[in-house]
Amino acid sequence: MTVTTLTRQDVVDFLYTEAKILDEWRLMEWPALFTDDGTYTVPPLGDPEADPTKSLFISHDNRARLQERAERLLKKEAHVEYPHSTTVHNYNNILVSNLDSDVITVECNFTIHRTKREVMDTFIGKHTYELVLQNGELKIKSKKVVLHLDSLRPHGKISLIL
Amino acid sequence: MDQFIRDNVEKSEFLVNRSVFTDREMLARERAEIFNKCWLFIGHDTEIAELGDYKRKKVGGRNLLFVRSQDGEIRALFNTCPHRGALIARENEGNSRVFRCFYHAWSFKNDGELVGMPGKDGFPEDFNAEGTKNMKAVKRVENYRGFVFVNFDEDAISLDEYLGNAKEYIDLVVDQSEYGLEAQGGVQEYSVRANWKLLAENSVDLYHGMPTHKTYFDIKQAQDPELKNVKLEGEGVELDNGHAVIEYIAPWGRPVAQWTPIWDDELKQDMERMKVKLADRYGEERADRIANYNRNIVIFPNLVINDIMAVTARTFYPTSPGYMEVSGYSLAPKGEEETHRMARNDNFLEFLGPGGFATPDDNEALELCQEAYNNNEEVEWNDISKGMVRGAGNAMATDEVQMRNFWRQYNARIQESLNKEKEVAQR
Numbered sequence: 099m100t101v102t103t104l105t106r107q108d109v110v111d112f113l114y115t116e117a118k119i120l121d122e123w124r125l126m127e128w129p130a131l132f133t134d135d136g137t138y139t140v141p142p143l144g145d146p147e148a149d150p151t152k153s154l155f156i157s158h159d160n161r162a163r164l165q166e167r168a169e170r171l172l173k174k175e176a177h178v179e180y181p182h183s184t185t186v187h188n189y190n191n192i193l194v195s196n197l198d199s200d201v202i203t204v205e206c207n208f209t210i211h212r213t214k215r216e217v218m219d220t221f222i223g224k225h226t227y228e229l230v231l232q233n234g235e236l237k238i239k240s241k242k243v244v245l246h247l248d249s250l251r252p253h254g255k256i257s258l259i260l
Numbered sequence: 261m262d263q264f265i266r267d268n269v270e271k272s273e274f275l276v277n278r279s280v281f282t283d284r285e286m287l288a289r290e291r292a293e294i295f296n297k298c299w300l301f302i303g304h305d306t307e308i309a310e311l312g313d314y315k316r317k318k319v320g321g322r323n324l325l326f327v328r329s330q331d332g333e334i335r336a337l338f339n340t341c342p343h344r345g346a347l348i349a350r351e352n353e354g355n356s357r358v359f360r361c362f363y364h365a366w367s368f369k370n371d372g373e374l375v376g377m378p379g380k381d382g383f384p385e386d387f388n389a390e391g392t393k394n395m396k397a398v399k400r401v402e403n404y405r406g407f408v409f410v411n412f413d414e415d416a417i418s419l420d421e422y423l424g425n426a427k428e429y430i431d432l433v434v435d436q437s438e439y440g441l442e443a444q445g446g447v448q449e450y451s452v453r454a455n456w457k458l459l460a461e462n463s464v465d466l467y468h469g470m471p472t473h474k475t476y477f478d479i480k481q482a483q484d485p486e487l488k489n490v491k492l493e494g495e496g497v498e499l500d501n502g503h504a505v506i507e508y509i510a511p512w513g514r515p516v517a518q519w520t521p522i523w524d525d526e527l528k529q530d531m532e533r534m535k536v537k538l539a540d541r542y543g544e545e546r547a548d549r550i551a552n553y554n555r556n557i558v559i560f561p562n563l564v565i566n567d568i569m570a571v572t573a574r575t576f577y578p579t580s581p582g583y584m585e586v587s588g589y590s591l592a593p594k595g596e597e598e599t600h601r602m603a604r605n606d607n608f609l610e611f612l613g614p615g616g617f618a619t620p621d622d623n624e625a626l627e628l629c630q631e632a633y634n635n636n637e638e639v640e641w642n643d644i645s646k647g648m649v650r651g652a653g654n655a656m657a658t659d660e661v662q663m664r665n666f667w668r669q670y671n672a673r674i675q676e677s678l679n680k681e682k683e684v685a686q687r
Binding site: 140141142143144145148150151152153154155156157158163166167170173175176177178215217248249250251252253254255256257 | 352444445446447448449450451452453472474475478479583585586590598601602605606608609610613614615617619620621623624625627631
């Protein structure tokens with residue numbers, strides 16, 4: 099398998115590419131980074147291991163939903179993001195594990211700034227990715243976003259893809 | 261400004277002066293006349309199911325501890341040490357028989373009684389004989405079918421009387437379940453950079469549904485082309501004491517007990533079985549109402565219960581005229597099957613909450629209102645007359661009668677205090 103040739107730098111470049119796609123509002127390229135059974139979840143604040151049958155998540159998307167999320171945000175009627183906000187996704191402290199196994203685990207801290215109407219909100223937290231190789235390309239099997247915020251105040255919403 | 265509402269039934273015009281959304285003096289008056297006197301939602305009793313369970317809550321601008329004490333009683337203790345005032349409980353939730361203030365190590369039973377203090381010999385023998393050094397509790401705490409409210413006015417009418425005919429609608433929400441509702445974990449704490457009354461209005465405003473939430477309806481219609489044929493038909497109703505409701509046909513799946521084609525067939529059978537059970541319990545008509553109708557309920561001043569594609573309860577409080585703190589709960593039948601719960605939570609997240617496909621757009625709409633109130637000097641009045649021409653009792657759910665009812669109650673309370681001040685000034 100080509101897995102053995104994959105380097106840490108390939109994984110880091112993949113993450114930075116995702117960040118760039120999101121910041122440049124090329125949102126239709128974002129779902130394409132996921133496997134068909136890919137998931138995107140944002141657990142409740144302060145409870146990263148919450149059970150989705152007992153707790154309300156902020157996002158709990160399967161592949162179809164994350165596609166809808168991206169499509170919606172590109173519409174003019176996604177009022178909260180029209181005109182588009184400006185975002186900066188920074189990924190730091192990237193730790194890559196299991197580089198030579200079928201599922202690569204990546205953890206990184208993130209800082210995401212969003213500005214619109216002269217107001218800036220900052221989201222901080224940790225991403226955990228499970229990545230797999232499909233036809234020689236890295237794909238996201240799961241992306242979990244743990245926000246390190248006490249509450250969504252003053253942000254009030256998560257209208258962008260973290 | 262003492263005429264901030266213009267209620268002209270003859271002309272079918274109802275206006276609200278925009279200063280009420282921006283004026284600091286008005287906020288102070290709201291705190292005194294509304295938040296200090298009305299019943300305010302603190303939480304659901306299932307949040308503190310076990311003896312000793314507690315949660316920190318901010319209600320009506322106070323720091324409270326919502327606790328089920330060892331005697332089984334639900335209390336709302338002021339989270340402040342009687343000694344020097346420090347916040348006693350610092351964790352957001354937990355289970356404890358004792359609360360201990362770290363500053364001077366005074367400790368209190370979870371009913372608030374002072375039980376320990378270092379250096380007792382420095383105080384008189386009978387220190388706290390009158391209980392004045394116990395943690396103080398909110399005197400009025402009352403529960404209606406799991407919804408617990410507090411009132412800072414000791415002379416307030418009972419919660420039961422206050423809710424009045426709004427209880428009928430709360431019952432329709434709670435009766436979805438044989439065993440009652442429970443609050444799920446993950447209470448959503450967010451904010452809106454807008455005046456709190458705009459959220460009360462928006463929560464029973466079906467008129468904004470289509471234009472504001474078109475992207476959501478696009479998604480639903482792609483999932484189920486039949487949806488186009490369902491109109492958002494129903495009625496708007498004025499209830500007692502400023503409460504109001506819109507009740508309308510649900511154009512989407514309801515986990516009790518209306519199936520939608522995006523769910524699998526197994527769920528269809530389950531929903532049908534559930535509907536039969538509801539009919540056995542309550543008769544066909546009520547079962548139909550519970551399963552196939554949506555309800556958005558405003559309990560004056562700041563509780564909204566939306567029984568829509570899932571059940572959400574929201575409460576909110578202003579920290580300034582242009583900023584409110586919101587707490588959003590998801591309520592679900594106790595003992596709900598896991599597959600149903602997942603369908604419910606999927607439904608919830610697709611529309612509701614700070615990461616949903618609709619709530620952020622509501623948030624944006626309210627913030628745009630607030631931002632544009634910079635024009636208040638020249639552009640003074642909001643119009644909420646829609647449906648007034650139809651006459652009392654004929655309002656559609658997409659009309660604005662429910663908002664007018666909120667504002668009439670608001671006006672009555674604020675005017676009463678203004679009149680009292682005038683009387684005093686004239687004396």
